[in-house]
Structure formats: structure tokens, C-alpha cells
Amino acid sequence: MAERSFAREVEDLKLREGEIFRGEGILAITKALLQSGVSYVGGYQGSPISHLMDVLADAKDVMEDLGVHFETSASEAAAAAMLSASVMYPVRGAVTWKSTAGTNVASDALSNLSSGGVNGGALIILGEDFGEGSSIMQERSHAFAMKSQMWLLDPRPNLPSIVQAVEDGFQLSEASNTPVMLEVRIRACHVHGQFVAKDNKRPTYTLKQALENPVRDVNRIVLPPANFIHEKDKLERRWPAAVNFIKEKKLNEFFGPEEGEIGIIMLGGMYNGVMRALQQLGLADVYGNSSIPLYVMNVAYPMIDEEVVDFCVGKKAVIMVEEGAPEYIEQTMHTLLRRRDIQTKLHGKDILPLGGEYTAPVMMKGLKTFIEMYDRILLGNQPPVPDPTPILNDPKVKALAEVVPARPAGFCTGCPERPIFAAMKLVEKELGEHHVSADIGCHLFSILPPFNIGGTTMGYGLGPASASAFNVEADKRSIAVMGDGGFWHNGLATSVGNAVFNKQDGVILVVDNYYSAATGGQDILSSRAINPNRKTNNSIVNAVKGIGATWVRQIDRTYDVAKMRDTLKEALTTKEKGPKIIVASSECMLNKQRRVKPQFAKAVKDGKRMVKERFGVDEDVCTGDHACIRLSGCPSLSVKHTDDPLKDDPVAAIDNSCVGCGNCGEVSEAAVLCPSFYRADVIHNPTGWDRFVSHMRNKVIGWLQARRAAGRIVFAD
Amino acid sequence: MNETVNLKTLIASDKPLTLAILAMGGQGGGVLADWIVALAEEQGWMAQSTSVPGVAQRTGATIYYIEMLPARDGVSPIFSLMPTPGDVDVVLAAELMEAGRSVLRGLVTPDKTVLIASTHRSFAVGEKEKPGDGIGDPTVVVGATDFAAKRTIAFDMDTLALKNGSVISASMFGALAAADVLPFSKDAFEATIRGGGKGIEASLKAFNAAFDRARARPRDEISASPPKRFDAMPETAGHPELDRLVHRLRAEFPEVALPLLFAGVKKLADFQDPAYAGEYLDRVGQLHALDRANGGEEKDYAFTVQSAKYVAVAMAYDDVIRVADLKTRGSRFDRVRKEVGVKQDQILYMTEYMHPRMEEVCGALPKGLGLWVEKRPKLFSWLDRRINKGRRVQTGTLFWFLTLYTLAALRRIRRGTLRHLRETEHLEAWLNAATPLLSRNYDLAVEVINNRRLVKGYSDTHARGLSKFDRVMSALMTLSDREDGAIWMKRLRQAALLDENGIALDGALKTVATL
Structure with a gap:
């Protein structure tokens, strides 16, 4: 079950012809898939396309009505392999993942898929995690399109264009027998806009029909001699077919005047930014009218040579706007212009930055430079350009840089992973620092303050594998951390299997929080929930034992910091060789709260006896050293200034968002910090016995307290 | 075109x-x-x-x-x-x-x-x-x-x-x-x-x-740090011993030091008893006399003022007795009820997370006995193995309440405990480091007093605080004759408060060594 329910959004998937869809980009894509008569959808969750997966998971009824098969793939590789269904059969399939991380994982299947080619439309929706807010390496998906000769769409970032691109993508795929990738950047995935809906379409040819009427053709399989035929087919038939389709259907767009001294070529995804930059330079308006000819490549790959040539001829210069490095398209254009001996000057990353996000100011600066070089007169009457630099250079604002704190991502309130890393820090204090290989997932926040643990991260499920070189005689062992998401994605074979087989003498810590938590809390194989559509509750411990691990410890309550610490210590010091695997399990608190809170409220309402726990700090006892915070970092554990004139430093304080996980108490106990923490248990709907016992206790305690207070000679407060 | x-x-x-x-x-x-x-x-x-x-x-x-x-x-x-x-x-x-x-x-x-x-x-x-x-x-x-x-x-x-x-x-x-x-x-x-x-x-x-x-009212006023609470000194505090303290404050100390002195007196009467607050006034009184003799008036008695604060802090050290006392007070029970928002028909229990060690137990023993145990490492560690573990103390139940209540009653013998001996020794060593500086380098003497801020926390944290205090004080020899000695001392202290392990402090100490 995902972090968010999409019950309301599912209603949007049912919109009929002519109705207005209003919502997020990624949901518009989901609707577009159904409008295109897709037969099956798969994928692997991750920002920015998690919502696509989540909404489909919640849309079981709609999908069943349409006869669409939806699958939560085990990995991007599994998703890509799923597209194999479209190789021989006229069924449309779509898969989705986060790129380039997911495309890397999927590329084996993608290479095979595009080599043999497809019969039914195969569409890969790439959530392009590039620029601000990205959590992965900054690379371009474009390279995958080029190397496998798959087509890459990069539509203008508005809902009608994106929806159109989905439909065009399937047709292009079918017209050229080639899988098509559709790239949508983070902001476009989350953009709120509107488009006019169409009716959903049932697939014309169903998977059932395909399954019952199998077809095979060895020429579509990547084996000699077919693989050589594929290469020829790609270059001589499929490529021209794609070019023709793109030209005829006018997938790329031209705006602005037909003639001009200069022109701007851009990827579709760059369009809104370029337009804003031109607007600020007084060369365009907010409705898309431009004084400069524009060529918008909604198809990033393949490049349509004739369109480029037509656009360039007769112009002094053009500039190519493509984000990210390297400048693949600009390079291809140079080759084209040189081969055709066209003298139009081509600019791009000689003026615009090589890397980084192309924000409106970046583009405005670049375009201004370009226009000044060739057609200065255009800039004649430009309005004043927005410029915050005088403000930013003021000492008052500069002083802010010292004060405004960074806000690194961290574990949520009550996160069960926090005590694991608190325990690791305690072990470090005893045994010294260790080499820690991290993985992908929430637990990676441990590399940030306050924990500062973890040296490398090589990929999803690769944490332990990335420690495999350290399988040598030494006084210390390596520690590798991997989440349950990574474990099932790739880690069982690639990391644990590898470690067992090679007798890797390190510690493998599997952080099991019952969900693929970092991507929004989707269920995975070892989830403890009962999911009617999936088989869950498969034990990680059994899995690792099944492939030969012998030293395996299961900790079923990560909040037990002392046990966590002792187990880690044992793993680091035991004489036993081979991988030492600790499976540390506790439910993701974000998901747990979402699950438990309504249950608790209902039980209280029904008059059941319920105990609510939360933590607090005795201000008088706290001395303001903040050691507890350095071992926790819980958002609900904060500090506050005190009005006690004898105290200099702020004291610890726990706010109302505390969920009573107990970590701060356990940590202060295990690390022998201080006795300021207390847990408050509030009994809702106490029983008669509760009330009686409490009454008796309070009587005795109250009497003793009053007695002592009376004997104390103190100033009135 | x-x-x-x-x-x-x-x-x-x-x-x-x-x-x-x-x-x-x-x-x-x-x-x-x-x-x-x-x-x-x-x-x-x-x-x-x-x-x-x-x-x-x-x-x-x-x-x-x-x-x-x-x-x-x-x-x-x-x-x-x-x-x-x-x-x-x-x-x-x-x-x-x-x-x-x-x-x-x-x-x-x-x-x-x-x-x-x-x-x-x-x-x-x-x-x-x-x-x-x-x-x-x-x-x-x-x-x-x-x-x-x-x-x-x-x-x-x-x-x-x-x-x-x-x-x-x-x-x-x-x-x-x-x-x-x-x-x-x-x-x-x-x-x-x-x-x-x-x-x-x-x-x-x-x-x-x-x-x-x-x-x-579209704007809130925002100040740098929220104000400290300084209570007005009462004309009469309702008890002759307290009145005597107030009287002494007014008679013996300069106006400028009174707010902190009164805060200190209040704190120490609460921590131990009015006589203990009196001892505090004796100590600060001696320091004030030295202050005055060394031209403190020109400096607004900065030495007295800061001593008023930090001597009180040092004398109200956090020992087992103090913690047990604070945790069992009726006012604390009420405060928690309020903070947690317990309603009339609900019942509240508190669980304290405590981790006593033999060090703390020894500290609470009469000093002779405490020292005797400390000198026998085998016995000490044997006892430590029995004591040193995390304990969940339910203050709302009779057994645990009585345990803490009894511990808090040790207040009567606190002056004779090993911990009190240690704290007093540390206090005197610290003051003895500061006072000779008054005549040579007044500002530095004030900064030495301020260094007490570094000592805080319990167990490891306390030990780390003490070690930082010692390291900062180790620069005293180098700084005592320098005109900018006070500035450097202040910088060292600030560096010590920047990170847990004192990395910034190490750097600052190296700089000081090159002076």
C-alpha cells in the first residue's frame, strides 16, 4: 500500500470524451495510456514517476474493466523485459521508471528489445530526475536512445503536449517497429494543468488472444545471424520509417516568423523556459508569439535532418538549447551541417552552460549573448530584465548566508532506521570507524548529519557487492547497508549471493521497513501487509538462508538500540567467516502512522482502553549538550531557549509530532546520555481497575509529595 | 525582416x-x-x-x-x-x-x-x-x-x-x-x-x-534570543532564613549583580537548602571583594556578575539526588500532565529512561566509603556489572516512586558525599585559576569564569565537557600576559562548543600555540 491514496485521482482516469482533466502531469500520462488502448503496464516506482505506479495500483477496477494488465515489476529490468510481449503480438505496452538510474538497470533488456524490434507499440516513460531536487547522478537518457537506436520523445511540458506524445509514441513505435522512450522531467511530472480528455480504449488485440495463439520468429531473437540482420534493419528500414512518420505527423513544431536572421532550436522540454527568457527579453509573449523563428524538437532522437537543414538554411546563426552533458544533438547537427556544407553558424554549449539545469535566467543570459552576436537590433526596445543581483549583493542579504541553515533530507519522525544508525555510532565509539558501503533507499540519509555514516553508494541493491573488494585479512570488517527495497530489487543475488559465494567476510545489514519506503511506501515481497493483489510476507531471513548464508540474525524491533548495538558488535568481531547478515526489521513509521492512527482513533471512540505514548524532556534535568540530537536527529526532537538565566544553551524539547517510537529514550539509555527523557503513557478510556489503582497510587504519592514540599524552604516560584 | x-x-x-x-x-x-x-x-x-x-x-x-x-x-x-x-x-x-x-x-x-x-x-x-x-x-x-x-x-x-x-x-x-x-x-x-x-x-x-x-497586526516583533526570566527580589520571602539571604544580597552586593545572584540563591535553596545558598553568597562575596580590590567597579563588576552565574551553576551540579528529587516533585507531575495534554478522564504514567553506573553510585556514597570502593577496581567493576544497565523507572508506581523519593532524601547527607567533594575541588581549582588573574588581566579572569559553561551533561557527556574545559584552560599560561588573552580565551570556548569531539577546538588551540 502506498504512502498516498489515489482514490480521488482514479476518478479522473474515468473521464469521457470532451471532459476537462485537471491535475498533475504524471496522472495525465496515466490517463493518456488508457486512452491509447494500452494492454499492459509495468514499471518500478521512484521519484518522479511513483504516482503513475501508485495511481494504477489503486485503479484496479478501471484497469479490469478495460482488460489492462498492471504489474509492479521487481525492477526496471523486469519492467523492460515485460515489453517483450509486444515483440510478436500487436499489443501496446508501457513501462515506467526513474531515469537514468532505472534505465541503467533496464538497459540489457532494452538493448535486446530494440535489436529485435517490436510489433505492438512499446512505450517507456522516463521520469527524468535531473536538476533541482534530483537524488541521482546527473546524466542524460539520450545516450540510451542513441546506443540502442530507440526513439526518444521530449514533449513540450504542458499537459496537452505530453498526452499527445503518449499517443504519438505508440504510433511511432508501431510505424517503425521500434520501442519509444518518452522523457518527462521532474517539474513536468508534477506540473498541474489541464487537457481535454478522450474516452478510454479497450485493447483491440488482447493478451489472452496472444497467449492462446502463440507466434514465434527466430529472426526476432538476438542470436547470429539474426542480430546482424537487426542492425541492418534498424539502419535501413526502421530509422527511415521513423523519420517519415515524425515528418508526416509533424511531431516537431515550428513557431515564430518563417524567416529570420537567427533561429533557436530546442528540445520540447526546454520550450517553456526558452519562451519565458524570450518574453523577458521582449521577443515573445506569454501566449507563444515569438519574434524569432523557433524549431521545437519534441522528438529528441532521431534528429530529422531535413527539418534541421530547412530551418538553418538562410539564417546567419542558430542556437541549440539542450540540457545536460554532453551536447549530443549539437554534435550531430555540426556533423550534418558540415556534411551538407551549410555555412549557418551553430551555437549551443559554447554559449550556454555545459551542465546543470537550464533555468530561465540561465537561458535568458545565453540567448541574450547569442542575439547580441548576430541580431543586436532585436534587443532594441527590451524591457528591464528581472535582476536580483543588487539585492543579493547587499550586506544585509549576504549576512543571511551565515544564518539560513541547510536542510538536508533526513529520517522522518519515529523512523525505525534511526536507532540502527544510532547503534552504529555507538559501535564506532567502541571499535573505531569502519568502511561503510551504503545503498539506495531511505537509509542513505545516514550519510548526512547527524549520523555522517556511509562511504559509497554504487546502486540499488549493490551495497554489499560494493564492499566485496574488502574481503581481505584485516583487523576491521566492512559494513554494507542495504534496504529491503534494494534487497529484492537486485540485492539478493548480486549482493548476498555474491557475498556467500565468495565467502565475503563482512557485515551485511539489511534494513527491513516492510515497504519500498523511499519511493512512497509501496509493498514489496517481504511486506507484512496482506495485499489481496500480491503475495507478500516472504521472509528475507529465509531468502538469505536459502542461498547459503549461515550467520544470520533477525532483529524484530530496531528501536532496541542496545540489542542492535550488541548484534552489530558481535557481527564485527565473531570468528565465523563469510557474510554476517543482520536483518533489522521495524515498520516504516510514515506508513505505520497512516495505518494505525485511524484505528487508534476509532478504538478510542468506541470506548476501548487504549494507551497512547509520547516522549518528553525534563527541562530542568537537560543541560543543553544535545548529545541526544547527535544520536537521533528526529524532527520531533528539537531544542528551545529557556528563560532560566543560569542556562546558556538551549535545552532539548520534544514537540507534539512525537509518535512515541521510543528511540530517544532507548538511545539515552544505551549511550548513557542523561536521565531527562521520559515516556508519557496516557490511558484513554481507563477501566475501573485502572482508575482504582491510579487513585490509590496518587493518594500515596501525592501525600509524600506534599509532605516534602512543605518541608522545603524555598522562594516562591 | x-x-x-x-x-x-x-x-x-x-x-x-x-x-x-x-x-x-x-x-x-x-x-x-x-x-x-x-x-x-x-x-x-x-x-x-x-x-x-x-x-x-x-x-x-x-x-x-x-x-x-x-x-x-x-x-x-x-x-x-x-x-x-x-x-x-x-x-x-x-x-x-x-x-x-x-x-x-x-x-x-x-x-x-x-x-x-x-x-x-x-x-x-x-x-x-x-x-x-x-x-x-x-x-x-x-x-x-x-x-x-x-x-x-x-x-x-x-x-x-x-x-x-x-x-x-x-x-x-x-x-x-x-x-x-x-x-x-x-x-x-x-x-x-x-x-x-x-x-x-x-x-x-x-x-x-x-x-x-x-x-x-501584520507584523510580529522578533528579538534575537528570548528574554531570560529575572524575578524581582521580594521584600519578604515568608521565611526568616530566606529573608536573611535577601537582606545579605541587598547589603553586600552591587546592584548590577543582583538579578543573577538572586537567581543563584533561588536555585541553590531549591537544590539543597538556604544554608547552601548562604555558602554561595560567602563564595561570591569573597570573589566580589577581590573584584573590587582590582578595579572591578570600572568594569561594572563583570567578574562578580559572571561569578554569580557560574558559581551557582557549579554548586547546583547534577547528581543522582538532584535527578531523583526533580523527577518526584508534584510540580513536575503537574507539568507533564499539562505538556502531554492529559484530559480529566485519562490516566498518565511516566517512565523515566535511566542508566545508572557505579560512578554515580559511588558519588552518592559518603566520601570515605566512596573513595574506599574506588580504590578497589575489582570490587568496583563487580558492583558496576550489577548496577550499570538501562532501567525503565515508572515514577507513577509506588515501588519506583519510593525508590526515587528515598534517593532524593539523601539530600540531607549530600555535603558529605564523594560527588560533593569532587565538585568542590573542581570549583575551587577553577576559581583559584581565575582570581590571581584579576590583577594582571581582568578580562581574562572573567573569561576563565565563563569557561564553566563547558562543563555540562551526565556520564560521558560530562566527561567530555570536563575534558574540553581542561583543554581550553590549558591555554591559560600562554594567554595570561597577553592583552588580547581574553579575546582568545573566548574564541577557544566558542570553538569548543562547535562540535562534539572538539575538532574546532584543536584547531583553535594550535593557533593559540603559535601566538
Whole structure:
């Protein structure tokens, strides 16, 4: 079950012809898939396309009505392999993942898929995690399109264009027998806009029909001699077919005047930014009218040579706007212009930055430079350009840089992973620092303050594998951390299997929080929930034992910091060789709260006896050293200034968002910090016995307290 | 070419209204953005919002960005997916430092930006984790936002929302309505909330409270650090022993030291008894005499004032007895009830997380016995193995209450305990290091007194504090004859408070060594 329910959004998937869809980009894509008569959808969750997966998971009824098969793939590789269904059969399939991380994982299947080619439309929706807010390496998906000769769409970032691109993508795929990738950047995935809906379409040819009427053709399989035929087919038939389709259907767009001294070529995804930059330079308006000819490549790959040539001829210069490095398209254009001996000057990353996000100011600066070089007169009457630099250079604002704190991502309130890393820090204090290989997932926040643990991260499920070189005689062992998401994605074979087989003498810590938590809390194989559509509750411990691990410890309550610490210590010091695997399990608190809170409220309402726990700090006892915070970092554990004139430093304080996980108490106990923490248990709907016992206790305690207070000679407060 | 020029005249001058929301995960920035978009669409405008949640959805800061324009037939506007610095009409910051961040990012400019900010603080981990006071100075933010914004509406929208049973997004929406920057009526804003679905009544309540507040008093005053509480000295305290203390204060000490001295007397009477507070006055009195003899008057008796503070802190050390005493008081039970918000028909129990070690037990023993045990490491560690473990102490049950209550009663013999001996030795060594400096380097003597700030915490933390104190004091020889010795000493102390392991302090000490 995902972090968010999409019950309301599912209603949007049912919109009929002519109705207005209003919502997020990624949901518009989901609707577009159904409008295109897709037969099956798969994928692997991750920002920015998690919502696509989540909404489909919640849309079981709609999908069943349409006869669409939806699958939560085990990995991007599994998703890509799923597209194999479209190789021989006229069924449309779509898969989705986060790129380039997911495309890397999927590329084996993608290479095979595009080599043999497809019969039914195969569409890969790439959530392009590039620029601000990205959590992965900054690379371009474009390279995958080029190397496998798959087509890459990069539509203008508005809902009608994106929806159109989905439909065009399937047709292009079918017209050229080639899988098509559709790239949508983070902001476009989350953009709120509107488009006019169409009716959903049932697939014309169903998977059932395909399954019952199998077809095979060895020429579509990547084996000699077919693989050589594929290469020829790609270059001589499929490529021209794609070019023709793109030209005829006018997938790329031209705006602005037909003639001009200069022109701007851009990827579709760059369009809104370029337009804003031109607007600020007084060369365009907010409705898309431009004084400069524009060529918008909604198809990033393949490049349509004739369109480029037509656009360039007769112009002094053009500039190519493509984000990210390297400048693949600009390079291809140079080759084209040189081969055709066209003298139009081509600019791009000689003026615009090589890397980084192309924000409106970046583009405005670049375009201004370009226009000044060739057609200065255009800039004649430009309005004043927005410029915050005088403000930013003021000492008052500069002083802010010292004060405004960074806000690194961290574990949520009550996160069960926090005590694991608190325990690791305690072990470090005893045994010294260790080499820690991290993985992908929430637990990676441990590399940030306050924990500062973890040296490398090589990929999803690769944490332990990335420690495999350290399988040598030494006084210390390596520690590798991997989440349950990574474990099932790739880690069982690639990391644990590898470690067992090679007798890797390190510690493998599997952080099991019952969900693929970092991507929004989707269920995975070892989830403890009962999911009617999936088989869950498969034990990680059994899995690792099944492939030969012998030293395996299961900790079923990560909040037990002392046990966590002792187990880690044992793993680091035991004489036993081979991988030492600790499976540390506790439910993701974000998901747990979402699950438990309504249950608790209902039980209280029904008059059941319920105990609510939360933590607090005795201000008088706290001395303001903040050691507890350095071992926790819980958002609900904060500090506050005190009005006690004898105290200099702020004291610890726990706010109302505390969920009573107990970590701060356990940590202060295990690390022998201080006795300021207390847990408050509030009994809702106490029983008669509760009330009686409490009454008796309070009587005795109250009497003793009053007695002592009376004997104390103190100033009135 | 002519065509281009002609086209230029066709260019419309419409500019979208732009809003940026800076919020942290869980603050409902997305809800606020959705409301604004829904409001605009309902009023016949075209609107677009974007955000970059990514991993920032956990505890990081996220920017939501909205553009809107009145709809026009036959054309659809092209909205930008990200704010252009210097071109934002409204910035909504859901926390004070996020308001600062919006200025740093160039989103707030005096020619156009209305800044709507909540002044409450949600501290970043970098501010919280410092062993000292790492909290950023809010006045710097106010200075910058006042300078950068065309107009500012800033008050604590978080507390206001909570008071009205809602969350900050609702109160910020109210402040936005009151700001008169969107050309929509208040009714339209309210209709948007009603159309939203969940928690409508609470949201409306918070919305209206914020609307009224923003109209009546759009700004909160913000000061650097909240004021300390200095109680007025009473004419009579209701007990002859206390009255005697007050009388001594007035008779023996300069006016300037009285607020801290009274705070110290109060604290120590509470910590031990009025006689102990009297001992405190004896000590500070001696220090004051030295202060006066060394021209302290010219320095506003800085030495006396700081001694008044830190001698009290040193004498009210945190021992087992103190902790047991604080944990069992009736006033503490009441405070917890209030903090946790226990209702009449509910029952509260408290569980304390304690981890006593043999060190603490030894400290609470009479000094002869404590020393005797300490000198027998085998016995000590045998006992430690039995004592040294985490204990969950349920103060609301009779067994545990009586245990702590009895421990607290050891107050009577506190003066004879090993811990008291140790604390007194440390106190005297520290004061003995400071007093000879008075004649040679007054300012440095004051800084030596201030170094007591480094000693805090329990067990390991306490040990670390002591070691930092010792390391800072180790520079005393080098600094005692330098005119800037006090400045250096202060810098060393500040460095010691920067990080847990004293890395910054090591660096600072190396610098001092080269002087």
C-alpha cells in the first residue's frame, strides 16, 4: 500500500470524451495510456514517476474493466523485459521508471528489445530526475536512445503536449517497429494543468488472444545471424520509417516568423523556459508569439535532418538549447551541417552552460549573448530584465548566508532506521570507524548529519557487492547497508549471493521497513501487509538462508538500540567467516502512522482502553549538550531557549509530532546520555481497575509529595 | 525582416501573476498550492503549479511555484515551470528561515514581491546538533526580508493554526487573502476551502483567524534570543532564613549583580537548602571583594556578575539526588500532565529512561566509603556489572516512586558525599585559576569564569565537557600576559562548543600555540 491514496485521482482516469482533466502531469500520462488502448503496464516506482505506479495500483477496477494488465515489476529490468510481449503480438505496452538510474538497470533488456524490434507499440516513460531536487547522478537518457537506436520523445511540458506524445509514441513505435522512450522531467511530472480528455480504449488485440495463439520468429531473437540482420534493419528500414512518420505527423513544431536572421532550436522540454527568457527579453509573449523563428524538437532522437537543414538554411546563426552533458544533438547537427556544407553558424554549449539545469535566467543570459552576436537590433526596445543581483549583493542579504541553515533530507519522525544508525555510532565509539558501503533507499540519509555514516553508494541493491573488494585479512570488517527495497530489487543475488559465494567476510545489514519506503511506501515481497493483489510476507531471513548464508540474525524491533548495538558488535568481531547478515526489521513509521492512527482513533471512540505514548524532556534535568540530537536527529526532537538565566544553551524539547517510537529514550539509555527523557503513557478510556489503582497510587504519592514540599524552604516560584 | 518587426507589435504585454511557496516536508505546501490553483481556476483564470518534491519530501525544503493569468479565448498561456529570481509577485514562506532562503535565492525583490512569512522556527539539524547554541539569529532574517520585500506580512502562522485546530497551510491561505495581492474576494478563498473536502471547519477557522490577524497586526516583533526570566527580589520571602539571604544580597552586593545572584540563591535553596545558598553568597562575596580590590567597579563588576552565574551553576551540579528529587516533585507531575495534554478522564504514567553506573553510585556514597570502593577496581567493576544497565523507572508506581523519593532524601547527607567533594575541588581549582588573574588581566579572569559553561551533561557527556574545559584552560599560561588573552580565551570556548569531539577546538588551540 502506498504512502498516498489515489482514490480521488482514479476518478479522473474515468473521464469521457470532451471532459476537462485537471491535475498533475504524471496522472495525465496515466490517463493518456488508457486512452491509447494500452494492454499492459509495468514499471518500478521512484521519484518522479511513483504516482503513475501508485495511481494504477489503486485503479484496479478501471484497469479490469478495460482488460489492462498492471504489474509492479521487481525492477526496471523486469519492467523492460515485460515489453517483450509486444515483440510478436500487436499489443501496446508501457513501462515506467526513474531515469537514468532505472534505465541503467533496464538497459540489457532494452538493448535486446530494440535489436529485435517490436510489433505492438512499446512505450517507456522516463521520469527524468535531473536538476533541482534530483537524488541521482546527473546524466542524460539520450545516450540510451542513441546506443540502442530507440526513439526518444521530449514533449513540450504542458499537459496537452505530453498526452499527445503518449499517443504519438505508440504510433511511432508501431510505424517503425521500434520501442519509444518518452522523457518527462521532474517539474513536468508534477506540473498541474489541464487537457481535454478522450474516452478510454479497450485493447483491440488482447493478451489472452496472444497467449492462446502463440507466434514465434527466430529472426526476432538476438542470436547470429539474426542480430546482424537487426542492425541492418534498424539502419535501413526502421530509422527511415521513423523519420517519415515524425515528418508526416509533424511531431516537431515550428513557431515564430518563417524567416529570420537567427533561429533557436530546442528540445520540447526546454520550450517553456526558452519562451519565458524570450518574453523577458521582449521577443515573445506569454501566449507563444515569438519574434524569432523557433524549431521545437519534441522528438529528441532521431534528429530529422531535413527539418534541421530547412530551418538553418538562410539564417546567419542558430542556437541549440539542450540540457545536460554532453551536447549530443549539437554534435550531430555540426556533423550534418558540415556534411551538407551549410555555412549557418551553430551555437549551443559554447554559449550556454555545459551542465546543470537550464533555468530561465540561465537561458535568458545565453540567448541574450547569442542575439547580441548576430541580431543586436532585436534587443532594441527590451524591457528591464528581472535582476536580483543588487539585492543579493547587499550586506544585509549576504549576512543571511551565515544564518539560513541547510536542510538536508533526513529520517522522518519515529523512523525505525534511526536507532540502527544510532547503534552504529555507538559501535564506532567502541571499535573505531569502519568502511561503510551504503545503498539506495531511505537509509542513505545516514550519510548526512547527524549520523555522517556511509562511504559509497554504487546502486540499488549493490551495497554489499560494493564492499566485496574488502574481503581481505584485516583487523576491521566492512559494513554494507542495504534496504529491503534494494534487497529484492537486485540485492539478493548480486549482493548476498555474491557475498556467500565468495565467502565475503563482512557485515551485511539489511534494513527491513516492510515497504519500498523511499519511493512512497509501496509493498514489496517481504511486506507484512496482506495485499489481496500480491503475495507478500516472504521472509528475507529465509531468502538469505536459502542461498547459503549461515550467520544470520533477525532483529524484530530496531528501536532496541542496545540489542542492535550488541548484534552489530558481535557481527564485527565473531570468528565465523563469510557474510554476517543482520536483518533489522521495524515498520516504516510514515506508513505505520497512516495505518494505525485511524484505528487508534476509532478504538478510542468506541470506548476501548487504549494507551497512547509520547516522549518528553525534563527541562530542568537537560543541560543543553544535545548529545541526544547527535544520536537521533528526529524532527520531533528539537531544542528551545529557556528563560532560566543560569542556562546558556538551549535545552532539548520534544514537540507534539512525537509518535512515541521510543528511540530517544532507548538511545539515552544505551549511550548513557542523561536521565531527562521520559515516556508519557496516557490511558484513554481507563477501566475501573485502572482508575482504582491510579487513585490509590496518587493518594500515596501525592501525600509524600506534599509532605516534602512543605518541608522545603524555598522562594516562591 | 519586415515581418519580424511587424510581429513584434503583435506581442501581448500580459504577464502572469507568480507565486512561490517555500515549505518543509509535512507543512502542507502542496495543499496550499492546490488551493491557490483551484481558487484561480474557479475565478476563470488559467493556472499552473509545479514542485520538486523528490527526497525533499522528508525533512528538506521544497519550493512550489504557481503562475496564473485570466483565461483568454483562443489562446493558452505558456507558463514557466520555475520561478525567475527578481520576477516573483508573492512569496509564501512557511517558516522564518525559509523566508530567509527565499531572499537568498533572489525570489524577493523590493520592486514587486509581497512576502508572507510565518515567523515560527523549525530548527534544522545543523542548528540542533551543536553542543552549544547553534540556533541562527532571527534578526538577521528580519533585517534582510525587510530590506528585500516590497511589503511583508509576518507572524507566527503555525501557532495560530494549531490554536484553531488546523495546520499552517490554512493560516497562510488566510494571510494571502488578507494581503490583497490576488484579485479574488475573501468569499472566493473560503469557497475554495469548502470545496476541498477534509477538515473544512477547522481550516476555515484558522483561515479567518489569520485573515483578521494579518489585517489588524501584520507584523510580529522578533528579538534575537528570548528574554531570560529575572524575578524581582521580594521584600519578604515568608521565611526568616530566606529573608536573611535577601537582606545579605541587598547589603553586600552591587546592584548590577543582583538579578543573577538572586537567581543563584533561588536555585541553590531549591537544590539543597538556604544554608547552601548562604555558602554561595560567602563564595561570591569573597570573589566580589577581590573584584573590587582590582578595579572591578570600572568594569561594572563583570567578574562578580559572571561569578554569580557560574558559581551557582557549579554548586547546583547534577547528581543522582538532584535527578531523583526533580523527577518526584508534584510540580513536575503537574507539568507533564499539562505538556502531554492529559484530559480529566485519562490516566498518565511516566517512565523515566535511566542508566545508572557505579560512578554515580559511588558519588552518592559518603566520601570515605566512596573513595574506599574506588580504590578497589575489582570490587568496583563487580558492583558496576550489577548496577550499570538501562532501567525503565515508572515514577507513577509506588515501588519506583519510593525508590526515587528515598534517593532524593539523601539530600540531607549530600555535603558529605564523594560527588560533593569532587565538585568542590573542581570549583575551587577553577576559581583559584581565575582570581590571581584579576590583577594582571581582568578580562581574562572573567573569561576563565565563563569557561564553566563547558562543563555540562551526565556520564560521558560530562566527561567530555570536563575534558574540553581542561583543554581550553590549558591555554591559560600562554594567554595570561597577553592583552588580547581574553579575546582568545573566548574564541577557544566558542570553538569548543562547535562540535562534539572538539575538532574546532584543536584547531583553535594550535593557533593559540603559535601566538
